[in-house]
Amino acid sequence: MFSKKKGQEINTNRDQISPMTAIQKGMVSLSDVIAPSSVEVDFNYIRVGERFYKTFFVVGYPRYVSPNWLSPVIDFNHSLNISMFIYPTNSPDVLSDLRRKTAEMEATISSQMDQGLVVDAKIQAALEDAQGLTEELAKGIERFFQMSLYITLYSDSLAELEQSSKRLESTLSSLLILPKTSTLQMEEGFKSTIPMGTDNLFITRNMDTTSLASTFPFTSATLTQDKGIMYGLNQQNGSLIIFDRFSLENANEVVFGKSGSGKSFLIKLEAMRQFMFGTEVIIIDPEGEYGAITKTLGGEYVSFTPSSPIKINPFDLSGMYAEGENELGLKILSLHGLLRIVMGELDAAHDAILDRALVETYRQKGITTDPSTQKKQPPLMEDLYKVLLGMEDQNASELALRLEKFIKGSLSGLFNQQSNFDIANPFTVFSVKALEDQLRPIAMHIILDFVWTKVRKSLKKRLLILDEAWYLMKYEDSASFVYGIAKRARKYYLALTTATQDVQDFLSTDYGKAVLSNSSIQILLKQSPTEIDTVSQIFYLSRGERELLLSVGVGEGLFFAGQSHVVLKVVAAPYEKELATSNPADVKAREERNTAYQPVAPAQGPSTNPIEPLIKVPQPTQQEQNPTPPTNLGQGNFSIPQPEPEIF
Secondary structure: OOOOOOOOOOOOHHHHOOHHHHHHHOOOOHHHHHOOOOEEEOOOOEEEOOEEEEEEEEEEOOOOOOOOOOHHHHOOOOOEEEEEEEEEOOHHHHHHHHHHHHHHHHHHHHHHHHOOOOOOHHHHHHHHHHHHHHHHHHHOOOOEEEEEEEEEEEEOOHHHHHHHHHHHHHHHHHOOOEEEEOOOOHHHHHHHOOOOOOOOOOOOEEEEHHHHHHOOOOOOOOOEOOOOEEEEEEOOOOOEEEEOHHHOOOOOEEEEOOOOOOHHHHHHHHHHHHHHOOOEEEEEEOOOOOHHHHHHOOOEEEEOOOOOOOOOOOOOOOOOOOOOOOHHHHHHHHHHHHHHHHHOOOOHHHHHHHHHHHHHHHHHOOOOOOHHHOOOOOOOHHHHHHHHHHOOOHHHHHHHHHHHHHOOOOOOOOOOOOOOOOOOOOEEEEEOOOOOOOOHHHHHHHHHHHHHHHHOOOOOOEEEEEOOOHHHHOOHHHHHHHHHHHHHHHHHOEEEEEEEOOHHHHOOOHHHHHHHHOOOEEEEEOOOHHHHHHHHHHHOOOHHHHHHHHHOOOOEEEEEEOOEEEEEEOEEOHHHHHHHOOOHHHHHHHHHHHHHOOOOOOOOOOOOOOOOOOOOOOOOOHHHHOOOOOOOHHHOOOOOOOOOOEEO
């Protein structure tokens, strides 16, 4: 009974499918990739994959609203999807409906008055709204729309979803918004709030143009953390920018701004505030701007000159051994960069000679790649000079000649002695203002290398500020060294701040761009028209942000932190401004105030009591030593005046 009929052919589907169709059938589509493994639709939620979703639709709105009235919903502290559908309507049809509704409400009010009843206030208010809207539609002042508003919450558990739903309903109720759960329509609600642009619920509310415009979701980012220092005010919403840079993937920061934009003021404020929170601060200061705050904070101000008693030996080794690192090799690479700045460009032959000479210089002091030998006294620049002279090679002699002025000439005291200084003060500033412009990059490189060597010796929370970084970034070797520090700073709990007014010099090399990429915080203050194109291209600025950076005032700009950025306005307390200002008029006034008070010298001559000075300083009374505590603020209208912060 199952035998094939005579003459009948057996055809299979496989024989009928073309090769192209078979290939396409075996391919995985995009929908297959993004589709969840399962969907479960319940009475008042829908489970998609491992997440639970609940959709609300809005049926009631407040009578009066202000712009951005939906911001509490948009800023709700839970993940949610919001969809808003807007449908234009035909004005003649709307006018006809409004006239009919107006007539019905007038008839209802008239009937209530004839019966001696109190007119329903809701009907009276609705009538006034309808009459006003009819007039505005007739004049063309307003247009009419229908709007749908849906909100979908999602959580990893049902309990969390229910808790979040109650909080959302409470938030909506505080705005006089009446939400409803899309019971038995969860699938339609879910589809209405995914980015497909389809309204599967179609629960609408009539709105005119003005009311609809007020629902536009204006919102702005906030950068307010529970801990950190204050950088300033967010000009978009007035919130404080309080941020802990050490909480990011790296704590590095770059600051770009034209001369007079408030760049140094911002950096000084950050240095003082970080210092207050226990961060060790080290500053390399090319312009001598940090003397006042160093003195006030009890820091150490080191002026780097050939005649200075403080010396730094660029050949110093950290004496620390880290597995996988060649300490001597890294130091020789750093010295290559320094000596290329000192000697100028080197070809391959000169570079090879220099490398051999550096290795031999350390070897003569008993220092090799063996970590146990690297705690010996390091060589000096003079030792390298002697090694070059002793190599009896023309290229070596040329290198020695280029180095001679730093050994025997006018600059012999700059870096040809053993280091006699250690960073012991938690607020240390190195100034190179006294040096000529051509020597500043050399000195800054030496100081930076010295600081980096000290940083690697002990793990502390540190902030290293490299002001006017363009001095170093215009040299490829120094720029490479700065990039190396930026890349490895996190390992040693170090935050690097690089600041410059010359953006093009800073970003002229790939190393400058790499330093920028390795800085989680970027601050852009006012820019000059000649720099704005470069800045806009690097930071992908919008047209509005570009115009803002050209027109902002002193101490204003853009603050980028990770994926967020806000409009910054630097603020400072009066005493902070007194210390941090770089305005020449303010600096001169401060110096005059400091010199106006001179301590009174004791009179010359014998005293009846050789121990007691002739001029007695009044001693505080017992009451002054132990002043009466202030009145309890809760026992009267008393207040303690506090200085107002100044907007810089």
